Amino acid sequence: xxLDTVSTNKAFGGVQGVYAHASAxxxxxxxxxxxxxxxxxxxxxxxxxxxxxxxxxxxxxMEKGEYRRICxxxxxxxxxxxxxxxxxxxxxxxxxxxxxGAGFYVDATEDPWSANFRMYSYITSELPGIIAANFPAxxxxxxxxxxxxxxxxxLTIALKNPDRFKSVSAFAPISSPLNCPWGEKAxxxxxxxxxxxxxxxxxxxxxxxxxxxxxxxxxQGDADTFLADQLKPALLKAACDKAGIPLTLxxxxxxxxxxxxISSFMEDHVRWHAERLG
Amino acid sequence: xxLDTVSTNKAFGGVQGVYAHASAxxxxxxxxxxxxxxxxxxxxxxxxxxxxxxxxxxxxxMEKGEYRRICxxxxxxxxxxxxxxxxxxxxxxxxxxxxxGAGFYVDATEDPWSANFRMYSYITSELPGIIAANFPAxxxxxxxxxxxxxxxxxLTIALKNPDRFKSVSAFAPISSPLNCPWGEKAxxxxxxxxxxxxxxxxxxxxxxxxxxxxxxxxxQGDADTFLADQLKPALLKAACDKAGIPLTLxxxxxxxxxxxxISSFMEDHVRWHAERLG
Numbered sequence: 001x002x003l004d005t006v007s008t009n010k011a012f013g014g015v016q017g018v019y020a021h022a023s024a025x026x027x028x029x030x031x032x033x034x035x036x037x038x039x040x041x042x043x044x045x046x047x048x049x050x051x052x053x054x055x056x057x058x059x060x061x062m063e064k065g066e067y068r069r070i071c072x073x074x075x076x077x078x079x080x081x082x083x084x085x086x087x088x089x090x091x092x093x094x095x096x097x098x099x100x101g102a103g104f105y106v107d108a109t110e111d112p113w114s115a116n117f118r119m120y121s122y123i124t125s126e127l128p129g130i131i132a133a134n135f136p137a138x139x140x141x142x143x144x145x146x147x148x149x150x151x152x153x154x155l156t157i158a159l160k161n162p163d164r165f166k167s168v169s170a171f172a173p174i175s176s177p178l179n180c181p182w183g184e185k186a187x188x189x190x191x192x193x194x195x196x197x198x199x200x201x202x203x204x205x206x207x208x209x210x211x212x213x214x215x216x217x218x219x220q221g222d223a224d225t226f227l228a229d230q231l232k233p234a235l236l237k238a239a240c241d242k243a244g245i246p247l248t249l250x251x252x253x254x255x256x257x258x259x260x261x262i263s264s265f266m267e268d269h270v271r272w273h274a275e276r277l278g
Numbered sequence: 279x280x281l282d283t284v285s286t287n288k289a290f291g292g293v294q295g296v297y298a299h300a301s302a303x304x305x306x307x308x309x310x311x312x313x314x315x316x317x318x319x320x321x322x323x324x325x326x327x328x329x330x331x332x333x334x335x336x337x338x339x340m341e342k343g344e345y346r347r348i349c350x351x352x353x354x355x356x357x358x359x360x361x362x363x364x365x366x367x368x369x370x371x372x373x374x375x376x377x378x379g380a381g382f383y384v385d386a387t388e389d390p391w392s393a394n395f396r397m398y399s400y401i402t403s404e405l406p407g408i409i410a411a412n413f414p415a416x417x418x419x420x421x422x423x424x425x426x427x428x429x430x431x432x433l434t435i436a437l438k439n440p441d442r443f444k445s446v447s448a449f450a451p452i453s454s455p456l457n458c459p460w461g462e463k464a465x466x467x468x469x470x471x472x473x474x475x476x477x478x479x480x481x482x483x484x485x486x487x488x489x490x491x492x493x494x495x496x497x498q499g500d501a502d503t504f505l506a507d508q509l510k511p512a513l514l515k516a517a518c519d520k521a522g523i524p525l526t527l528x529x530x531x532x533x534x535x536x537x538x539x540i541s542s543f544m545e546d547h548v549r550w551h552a553e554r555l556g
Contacts, residue, residue, distance in 0.1 A: 009538035010501070016538055066344050068541070223288070260287035260294055263346070 003134050006031065012072035013038035016062065021130060025122040026085035027115060032127065033058040033080040034135055037072040044138035046277035047077045047131060048270065051123065051146030051153040054182070055101045057082050061147075064259035070267045074274035077137055081123055083149070085116040097182050098189055104177070105153030106201050108190035117190055120201075124157060124164075143167035143273035147262055148226070149174055149182070151218070155203035155236075159211035167276035169217035169269045171262050172224055175236035176204040182230050207239040215246040217272045219265045221255025281412050284309065290350035291316035294340065299408060303400040304363035305393060310405065311336040311358040312413055315350040322416035324555035325355045325409060326548065329401070329424030329431035332460070333379045335360050339425075342537035348545045352552035355415055359401055361427065363394040375460050376467055382455070383431030384479050386468035395468055398479075402435060402442075421445035421551035425540055426504070427452055427460070429496070433481035433514075437489040445554035447495035447547045449540050450502055453514035454482040460508050485517040493524040495550045497543045499533025 006018040014037040023030040039045055048071070050061055058080040061067070071078045084090075084103035091112040092099035103119035132139045144165050146154035151173020158168035177183020178198055187198040199205035220233050227233075233249055240247035255261040284296040292315040301308040317323055326349070328339055336358040339345070349356045362368075362381035369390040370377035381397035410417045422443050424432035429451025436446035455461020456476055465476040477483035498511050505511075511527055518525035533539040 009534055009536050010499075010532040010542075011538035012542045063537075064341050066347070066541075068538075069344070069545075221288075254288040256287055258287050259341075260289035260346075263344075264288075264290045267347075 003130060011035070012068045014068065014072050016068065018058065018062070019134075023085070023122060023126060025118040025126045028085040028087045028090060030085070030122070031058055031082055033062045034131070035068055035071055035078040036135055037075055037077070039075060039136060044136055045075050045077045046141035046143070046274065047079060047137045047139065048273050048277075049079050049081070049123070049142065049144040049146075049154070051081065051105060051144070051150030051157075052083050053146070053148030053150050054083070055096050056150075057101070060259065061262070064263060065266055066263035067266050067270060070270040074270055076270060076274050076277070077135060079127075079131060081127060084119060090116045098185055102149065102186065104149055104186045104190060104201070105157065106187070106190050109197075110190060110192050113190050119153075120157070123153070124161060141166060141277040143169075143277055145169040145171070145269050145273065146173070147171040148231070148257065152177060152203060155216070156201055156206060158213050159203055159206040160200070162211070162213055165213075167273045168213055169272050171218075171265065171269070172220050172226070172231055172257055173203070173218060173233070173236070174230060175232045176202050178202045178205060179232060179235060180230045204235045204239045207243045207245065212243065213245060215248070216240065217248045217250075217269065219250050219252055219261075219268070221252045221257065221261045223254050224257040224261070226257055281408060289313070290346045292346070292350050294346065296336065296340070297412075301363070301400060301404060303396040303404045306363040306365045306368060308363070308400070309336055309360055311340045312409070313346055313349055313356040314413055315346075315353055315355070317353060317414060322414055323353050323355045324419035324421065324552065325357060325415045325417065326551050326555075327357050327359070327401070327420065327422040327424075327432070329359065329383060329422070329428030329435075330361050331424070331426030331428050332361070333374050334428075335379070338537065339540070342541060343544055344541035345544050345548060348548040352548055354548060354552050354555070355409075355413060357405075357409060359405060362397060368394045376463055380427065380464065382427055382464045382468060382479070383435065384465070384468050387475075388468060388470050391468050397431075398435070401431070402439060419444060419555040421447075421555055423447040423449070423547050423551065424451070425449040426509070426535065430455060430481060433494070434479055434484060436491050437481055437484040438478070440489070440491055443491075445551040446491055447550050449496075449543065449547070450498050450504070450509055450535055451481070451496060451511070451514070452508060453510045454480050456480045456483060457510060457513060458508045482513045482517045485521050485523060490521065491523060493526070494518065495526045495528075495547060497528050497530055497539075497546070499530045499535065499539045501532050502535040502539070504535055
């Protein structure tokens, strides 16, 4: 596996890099960003995965997320994958909420999506191998977070891989794709009409089905225009309450769905993970 | 004067806004960004102006500058103007370093530029009136900073208005437009062939001519590809040393000309200004 360096820039004493590689999972070239904080020669650092939301690439959080200062202070590697396969040969549809930029962190089973849209396996299997091989990463200390569609990704991936991820949080996550228009459209398209098959990609349903994590931090703006119809943190809260999972759900007054919201609380999330990753 | 609100987003407890207005100086609509930190009702806050570099609008530093956290902590209003007039009726040229996005903070005297390219008067006269009238700004406590072309703007404007600006700093400024290709091109085009007329827009020449400020903070990456040919901080240092102006010139090892550099040292600059603005 060859990793191409697209760019590196010194920032907060560490290195913000952008890298490209040919992905076996997606059958395309994939681009991701990694911030490596300043560290002692030979040290291995904990890793925080950040899964982005609809329409985003690796670049949105890299430019607007304001994670480097606190990652430098806490000694945390920050990994920013893309949200879907890209390229002329990848199928797509009109609209921002399905196809390119909208992989929903699932392995698609439906044609024509199943060939390339394998973001679950890309994030949980292929990319971790690349991170382990190319960066000073302690893969025994991984946490995961994300925003909106990426919050859904972070929660579902943590719930399905509790031995791997020691910490999980989310910014304004889609709490239950089974119960919102974005989820209905995406999972129908990628996974098919059988809603029972969707439950493996629904954090609320996973908790109802017995999946457990030690705790979850969620920040949610109460001025977020997607709150009532798409995000529905009350569903996640009900599932966590019933399951006894400690959910710290912070409703943030006046905040919307943008990176102005995310950046305002990024430090809290990095600290949440760093404390749990040691 | 009508101020149109383009957008507002809550961030770090305050409000990041983008505003538009018809400018008498430029004869065009102008857009700028202002961050107002959380503050007590009726309080008046110090103002830090940030002048951007070539190709930028108000948006680059708003998205990548990472100033909101520290401005919220220190209670500083952060103002981000555009770098030139815009619009179909505004003259332009091929290339990134003259015309739109490259106003150089001068009042042009040459045709066809003189009608619209009046960024010096826009920044020092028209926009301050708008800030004073529409935001909780204490105009007796103003500081100014900027990057590259905007660092040149900040230094020259502070040197020409020492009673107004109580603090000045710059990131990788063009230290002497008289002595670099960017400056030669811009000042020839906007001001004309008489180099004596350029000295009012050259921080090094202004200091040589007797202009004084109480002190200057400059950060400069030593991996900045524009350092040797365009930026030349040694010229500024020589002028400051001769004039007895305390210049804190920090050569930052490994840093380039990007916002990864700017954001890494933004906190230091906001603190520098906040300490001097009280």
